Amino acid sequence: MIKSLLRLSSSLRNRIILIFFAITIVPFILFSAYAHTKSVEGIQQANATFTMSYLVQSKINLEAYVDKLNEQMNELIGDKQLQSLLEQPPASSQDEVSASVDLLNIVYQKKKQMDALQLRVYPLNADAYPTYLRALEVTSSTRKEDWFRDAANSTLPFWHLSVHGGPNNGPLVSYVKTFTSLHNRTPRGLVVADLADNHFSRFFSPTKRLQGQKFLIVDETGSIVYDSAGNQWTGELLPSAKLLEMRNVAKEGVETLSIYNEKNLIAFVRMDSLPWTILSLTPMQALSEPLAAMQHLLIFFLIAYMICTVGVVIYLTRNFTQPVFQLVKLMRKLEDGDMRMWIPHQNRKDEIGWLFRGFDSIVRKIEDLIAQSTLAERTKRELEFQVLSHQINPHFLYNTLESIRWKAENHGRNDIGEMVSALGNLLRLSLNQGKDITTVGREIEQVKAYVQIEQARIGMPLRVLYFFDEELLDMTFMRLLLQPLVENAIQHSIRGNFEKGKVILSGRVEERDLVIDITDNGKGIPEEVIKGLNETGAHRQPAGRSGVGLRNVNERLKIYFGQAYKLQIETKEGKGTKITIRHPILPTGDENQAETSGDLDLSKMEGRRSGGPGSSRSAG
Structure with missing residues (x-):
């Protein structure tokens, strides 16, 4: 990041752009961000205070409702007729039918007094009451369910959630208590009070002004027992390990956390008499929605500032920095050896015009100097080559070598003739009639002539x-x-x-x-x-x-x-x-x-x- 800024600031044009942004746009953006942050913090604090008070009141109301429900269930358990019907199993089928009718009447009368969806009593000695169980629509599979077996083996009441066991296939929360005989601690049966989601919704009513706000009831394992937003998450684990950890440490608190990639303001209160925690989730987007009008105004001013800044930068760039940048590119071309570049004529009377006219004059002088230097070098090489060429008359040397070869062959010394012929060929190809350019084939012939002379000189093949x-x-x-x-x-x-x-x-x-x-x-x-x-x-x-x-x-x-x-x-x-x-x-x-x-x-x-x-x- 720092290296990128340094590269940008190396150009005069980029420096001007950065300076304008620094003195106009950056302070405005910082002020807007600061104002927005403080506004959001104020709204969060006010919402957190109100929500926490609401959760505390909802906790009190819910605990009072459950306490009353527990008292009514205890009254049912203490009913002497109910205890009498369950202590002594029926002796005959006729007695069993009569006992079943009495049990149903007792439960029905008590249900009318209770604020619950359904009230049920299950005898633990289920085989002695088949007619009663059929009336309750209890099958053998029901008695094999985990919650039924756990309740039969425990003396502590607990809550059981059935996600699709309520009305309209909705969730159903059951309060289960195991009761014993009045005279001893022998277990006699189970009392179950079923609560639908509408029994909880009366205690929680999210405000319509905060879109997306919801209330949750979470049990001790982290499972969601109740969700005010149509039970979307009911039966699922709370998707925040940090929130569960906070709940175990403190009885209440407020925190900003992300759940399902959405940032929420979360308030929670742990209940005293129930193993539940009440939570309020409010999306941060809903909290900042009242600031939308102010944000639009800030954006309008920001766009206006940017337009003005861009206009000033364009003016400075076109009239000052762009000509300088163009001159730098021309200088780089000159540095690369491009002397045929086109330099635009400048009629400006300021420093920019002086720079262009001075640079054009320098380039023209450099071109003249290079042309003079090239001509001098070419002339020098031509003179040097002429000196070397005139040291020996090529025609005289060729004729002399040919005469030596002819005489050697006449005397039977073909080896001397071949050596002289190769030397003449080597000399002819080396001089190349005074030309610097030949062909690959002639160069190879010259190499072969040299190799032939070397073979003759050392007396062995190469x-x-x-x-x-x-x-x-x-x-x-x-x-x-x-x-x-x-x-x-x-x-x-x-x-x-x-x-x-x-x-x-x-x-x-x-x-x-x-x-x-x-x-x-x-x-x-x-x-x-x-x-x-x-x-x-x-x-x-x-x-x-x-x-x-x-x-x-x-x-x-x-x-x-x-x-x-x-x-x-x-x-x-x-x-x-x-x-x-x-x-x-x-x-x-x-x-x-x-x-x-x-x-x-x-x-x-x-x-x-x-x-x-x-x-x-x-x-x-």
Whole structure:
């Protein structure tokens, strides 16, 4: 984040934009955020206070209702007739029917006095009362349910939730108590009072102004017993472990938590006489809804501020920073060597106009200096080559060598004749009629002539292999690049082991370049020689005999085609050397022009110095 801001602030235009935003938009946004935060906090605090008071009152009312329900159930349990009917099982079926009628009448009369959906009494000795159980629609499966077995084996009352056991397939909360005989502690039966959701909804009425507010009753295990919002979550575990932990620590509290990815203001109160906790969930979005009008007003002002700021920034950018930015781009083009760029004329009388006119004048002067320098360098090389060419008359030298070869053959010394013929061919190809550009085929002929002379001189064959496609031989190529490298390989790498030594020349085309590899299996090139190739000026060390040919070829490639076309060398002591020459593919016309003018077209070479691949890819 910090690095991104630093990069943005590096430009004058971006600085102006950042400053305007900092002094206009940022303070407004901060003030709006602060006001909104404080407003939400005030609403939360007021809502929390009101909700907590409401929950405490609901707790008192609900506990009073349950206490009364418990008293009524205890009155039923203490009924002597009920106890008498359950203490002594019926002796006959007729007595059983009579007892069942009496039990139903007792339960029915008590039900009319109780505020419950249904009241039921289950004898624990169920087999002795089949008629009564059929009237209650109790089957053997009911007695096998977990809650029935737990109640029969416990003397403590508990609450049982049936999610789909109530009216309209709704939830049903049952209050279950096991009772014993009045004379001893022998269990006699179960009393069950069923409560539907409407028995709880009378104690909780969410306000319509807070959309989404709901009240929950959660038991000691974290299961939701009652949900005021249509029992959406009834029977599920409360989806907040943190809230359950808070409930176990404190009897009441207020907290802001996320439930089902929705942020809620939650208030809770733990009941005293019941194993329940009452919760109120109010979505934060509903609390902040009254602030919507103020937010709209703030957004309107924010948009107005942004429009004004953007207008000022556009004005400054178009009239000041954009011209400066354009001038910077022109300077970068000049830095990259692009001297043909178009510089717009500025009629402005301020500092921006002075900068453009001054920059245009500087570029024109640099162009003139480069043209003069290029012309001087070209003239210098032409004069140097003429001096070398005039040291020997090529026609005189060719005729003399031909006479020597003719006389040698007349005296039966064909070996001398072949050696003189190869020397003449080597000299002819080296001079190349004073031209700097030749073809790949002529360069290979020159290498073959040199190898022939070396074989005659050392008196043993040399293994030099050539792998070039026919179409490569006619491609234009700078002269005297291959022979010095082959000579270096023969004289300094495979020398002393000509029986096993081998030099391989291979060529290929990669993209827009001609790539030639010279590979040998000799001793390798010393590391100091390779380091010396890249040294320039005062740091350049004197090259040994093994480095002269390499440096000559490397310097010529860099002078004509740029740094990207220097030699690529892979060598290892005792494992051989691989030297890669990367040469741009020149149009065929370059060679033809060189044949007529006797010189290399430097204007085309200058255009290629700034481009080209940066490295040579090794061939297998």
